[in-house]
Amino acid sequence: MNGRVTLTGARFPAGSRVSFKVEVNADINITAYAARQKANRFLILEVGDQFYAGEPELVLGPEVHWRVPVYYAPSRRGTLGIVGHLLVNTETGEITIDDNLTAEDLLERAEALLARATL
Numbered sequence: 001m002n003g004r005v006t007l008t009g010a011r012f013p014a015g016s017r018v019s020f021k022v023e024v025n026a027d028i029n030i031t032a033y034a035a036r037q038k039a040n041r042f043l044i045l046e047v048g049d050q051f052y053a054g055e056p057e058l059v060l061g062p063e064v065h066w067r068v069p070v071y072y073a074p075s076r077r078g079t080l081g082i083v084g085h086l087l088v089n090t091e092t093g094e095i096t097i098d099d100n101l102t103a104e105d106l107l108e109r110a111e112a113l114l115a116r117a118t119l
Contacts, residue, residue: 026064028090032056035066035088042086042095043070047103050074051110053086064090067098072110080117083109 012018030038032055039053047070054069065087073079084106085098097103 024060024064026090028064030066030088030090030093032058032066034093035068035090038088038093038095039068039070039086047106051083051106054082056088058090059087066090070106072106072113074114077114077117080110080113083113 035056036053039056043051043053050073052071052073054071056066056068059065059067068086068088069082070084070086071079072081072083084101087096087098088094097106
């Protein structure tokens, strides 16, 4: 598997020497490629056609997810930036919006990016 593993919630004192050994027993039925496809479909159906999914990263936690950045790219401006992230469950393929955001929140963030880009 290529990519990055993200460990959330870890805190280490400054100057600590840390060694990691990660062993995960999880069913990964959804590949990074499939997660990105699912995320793009979700975005088109739920948010709009001016959004696209970026490169997924694997996130280990109580559940294993692909965390997929959501980019806003209006057709006349090109990509303006990331407005949020989607989580794709690696076992079921279920999609949720990360950070307790809604589709409306992603749209509001996109509007803010567009407003800054037109200044």
